[in-house]
Amino acid sequence: MGAMPQPPAPRKTTGRPARISRTEILRTALRIVTDEGVARLTMRRLASEVGSTPMALYHHVRDKEELLLLLLDDYAAQHLHRPSTAPTEPRERVIAAATAIHEVLADCPWVVEVLTADDLMSKSALWFVEQIVDGLTACGLTLESAVHGYRAIWYYTAGEIVIRTTAAHRRAADDRPTYRERVFTDLDPDELPRLAEVSDRWAPLTAQDIYVHGLTALVNGLLARPD
Template sequence: MMGPMPQPPAPRKTTGRPARISRAEIIRTALRIVTEEGVNRLTMRRLATEIGSTPMALYHHVRDKEELLVLLLDDYAARALRRPAAPPADPRERVIAAATAIHEVLSACPWTVDVLTADDLLSTSALWHVEQIVDGLTECGLSLDDAVHGYRTIWYYTAGEIVVRATAARRRATDDRPTYRDRVFTDLDPTELPRLAEASSRWGPLTAENTYATGLQALLNGLLTTPA
């Protein structure tokens, strides 16, 4: 019933079987596989054999595959998300710049989508950018609490944009059959849904356009002018 306990503070040396693989080695190899062959080629078995170990040995260094992906994203973001030499002086521009930087880095790396839904905040490397956003919002007059809420709102918008678009793109690539949306949009009743019927022919191109920047502008304008 009692676990192991009969010990003084313990000298904390290296007891137990010595490790043959390290978390760093796992991340390094996984990152190579992902960048060379894509995220769907990364399997625990493949990773294990490439390291020269067994699949279950990996699980003593990462909790599960999802945590491994989060770590990969962390590593990637640490290298890709560089701080600008001179952040804009205008706080509003700082917010835009930081959010845009996050958005650019994340959407450039398609496999990030699998991880974006996994953690509601970016990794350590992105914290500087988060700070820019929260700080910019406060300098624009928001209270700290409202600034945090504003950051969250921006994050929802950003993550949603990336996830929705990336998933749609992936689906188009995997599957050439007409998607559910295509079928729905072909026969719209113009008397019931006049606006959608009018826009139906242009819906595809319209939704293909990259409107993140304009949407972010609008969102930020609203955050700064709407009383809480």
Template sequence: MKPRNGRRGSARRSTPLSQETIVEAALRILDSEGPRHLSMRRLAKELSITPMALYHHVRDRHELLLLLVASRSQGRARPVLPEDPRERLLAAAQLLHDVLAQYPFLNEILASPDLLAVSALWVMEALLDAAVECGLTPEEAAQAHQAIWHFTVGVLLIRTTSRQHHAELTRPTQREQVFATLSPDDFPRVTALAGRWSALTARDSHREALEDIVEGLLGGRAAHQGEHT
């Protein structure tokens, strides 16, 4: 039997349309189909409404992503960070990675300075505060945050892109094909590692590298113990 109002599938939705139900529908699409399939038209179809009806609640895709960022940030329990400033800085840097890693639409977040969730700013505050307590000036702390941010973003983007690329490949990668043609005389180091390169680089070394970066940023600076409140 067709719905009385003639709109296909509208009978499936018994709850009123709201930003909360829109976010829930968007998350379903992200989980089942991936970020490339999340569009306003696809979202409207998921909700069994017209795109015009959707625009009454969400202005555009940009606002939709803001709502999704906020939904992932709100309600997250804040972990207790270590008292030692160096350990706290490292823990905050790890949290930055973990927070960003939860967004399947990471590329768009990084491309737009407007996609910022205030509820997640405490991670940035914790990192800056720990860096200052480790002996950095506020200006140096900002630079340290930027260095850690760039490293973290690079790791996540490369990881995400690589996984997507390998999932679609039905042949050896271009790198594997090139490595197979190299002369050991011209490239002794590369060819010695070529057969193990994929296994070596597949290992998640993020934490180890993060520890090295933090150590390099701080050097031999003495922490200002007891300033943390």
């Protein structure tokens, strides 16, 4: 909740005085989202709650996407806490940092609408990124390889969250059979023997949480080949 980057530059001199502030907008938006869900956060609703008009918001926030990005920032700052006792083994530190980020983001309901940002988010997350990069270098990677490794971890983490979240969302809003279910019936065992073999176990198998498992594999693989 520290000072955010404030593009409107706090020059206190000229012009019409502002009646709403970005922080007020964000505070109200966060309340709406936590109370009633991200679907209820519309620009009109938000404007009326801060006692203004929709277009006035656009002087404090570029568009709704930036608004959500800033919300995620706040959310991360509030929920991402550096552990009091971090693992000493560097490999474990990498995994712990990635898992921490993953846990916080996976619990954030509106995360999907933002997560496609090209890189990881707020200042509060940077410490975890540092842990990952530093842990990888401590295991013998060059700094460049460590950055690439971090990036691979981020792809994996973001992909897991985005896919799992939207899948859950879709299932909740829809009682018709999933695409997967339609495709997975009538598999030709001659052409696709493995898939046919697991076709009935596919749903429970893919419902399992394998994040840490895959993350560990990825980190191990990254560390096994120094380049």
